[in-house]
Amino acid sequence: MAFCKFSPGYIHGASVNIDVAFIHDYVPTASGDCIRVYLFGLLKALSSETADNTLENFSKNLGLSTDDVESCFRYWQDQGLVQVIDINPIEVRFLSVTNAIGTGKKYNANKYAGFNLKAQELLSGRMITLNEYNEYYTLIETKGIEPEALLMIIAYCIKTKGPDIGYNYILTVTNHWIREGIKNAAAVEKRLGTLENYFEKAAEVATALKSKAEIGIEEKQLYHKWTKEMGFDFGVVLFVAKTIAKQNISRFKFEKLDNQLNKYYELKLMSIKEIEEYEANKQTLSKLTIKIIKALGLYYESIDTIIETYTINWIHKGFAEEVLEKIANLCFKQNIRTLSGMDSVINKFAKLGVITLPALSQYIEQTSTGDNKIKQILEHLGIMRNVNHFDRENYKTWISTFGFGDELIDYAVNLAAGKNMQYLNQVLTNFYHNKISTVDQAKKQQPMSSTKPVPSAKTALTRSYSDEEINAVFANLDDIDW
Secondary structure, rough: OOEEEEOOHHHHOOOOOOHHHHHHHHHHHOOOOHHHHHHHHHHHOOOOOOOOOOHHHHHHHHHHOOHHHHHHHHHHOOOOEEEEEEEEEEEEEEEEEEHHOOOOOOOHHHHHHHHHHHHHHOOOOOOOHHHHHHHHHHHHHOOOOOOOHHHHHHHHHHHHHOOOOOHHHHHHHHHHHHOOHHHHHHHHHHHHHHHHHOOOHHHHHHHHHHOOOOHHHHHHHHHHHHHHOOOOOOHHHHHHHHHHOOOOOOHHHHHHHHHHHHHHOOOOOHHHHHHHHHHHHHHHHHHHHHHHHOOOOOOOOOOOHHHHHHHHHHHOOOOOOEEEEEEHHHHHOOOOHHHHHHHHHHHHHHHHHHOOOOHHHHHHHHHHHHHHHHHHHHHHHHHHHHOOOHHHHHHHHHHHOOOOOOHHHHHHHHHHHOOOOOHHHHHHHHHHOOOOHHHHHHHHHHOOOOOOOOHHHHHHOOHHHHHHHHHHHHHHEEEEEE
């Protein structure tokens, strides 16, 4: 069942474009999240039968919780623009905007007489409109914030932004705190106390940034995020702020600092030493990344994201630069020409512990020795093709798991002459299960049926294309000019 869909009246009687009535009558009074949910819902309703049209995917795409998305759709239902048809799973149907004008939910103003009086006293610099009151009532009734808690938030916003502050700002702050579970007076008081304690620290950050911006809720909230949610030490925040100040950015310095700390957090760079090493090595990483991209036959105007997503992670796994270059060349020759494909190959090498050039050379030498033996086996069976990953896995099982020597394997190859590797594998597996470890013991065993074996589920070629492509890299290492 699709999560979002149009009503028949919407499909046949209206355009999929945004109705002017929606912009004029609803956008001015709706919260930013509610507008995003409505517009994205329209997009999903256009493809209502696709598999990803679910509440979970919808929430993930917008970066909102499923509860927040449901709350926003409840708001639009109160406005008469959607119908929430089913609850579990939820299904939302979009209605015609033209027919819905004036059908929004009306609240009993008498119920909130005390709240209205206090809110107007706080916002003495302007008159509160009916639409603004309705927004506050919606927060109280649909999101469960206490009226007293909301008044405390309004008062704090006025304190930091002035008495003529717009209510969209108040709604943004309130919704942010609600998402953090701050819905009653005690929780608001605790958060306000915490933010007040952050004033001096946030002011120091502003000084380090050479920013003249006043310290308000946003700056204190950011400081809370950096130090409490992300876990950066204050010294690290100041260090990054001073680095940004050297870039002579004229505006949005706190936003730039936030973006930079988010980046370091994602890269797990939490100390000044780690950040300094990363920045010092960035030029080296850039040169290496360009070499890898060229080796794969790719081109990107900007490589910062590639460095952060791939190169630095490969280096953290312990791979030497020259090994990464050689793996990139190998991938290109094996027609693996994407960064994600190379990443899969590197992960396989990492599991094998092959991360240095000597280790890679040793692995290739060992693989080549085994491949020569497997090549002889294939020729004796009358099979003319290259050695592949599955041949190596079989051969490894015969010598390592079964413990067979070349003499017994050669005898089995003679028995399987004219057949295939699957048949040979069955012969040797039969020896193992019957505890046969010598040629003399094998000669005494009743010969296997010459009937062509039926492929088992285990040996069937059920691997996905991408896995086969990756395995091809390991199947042809000896063909590569290192």
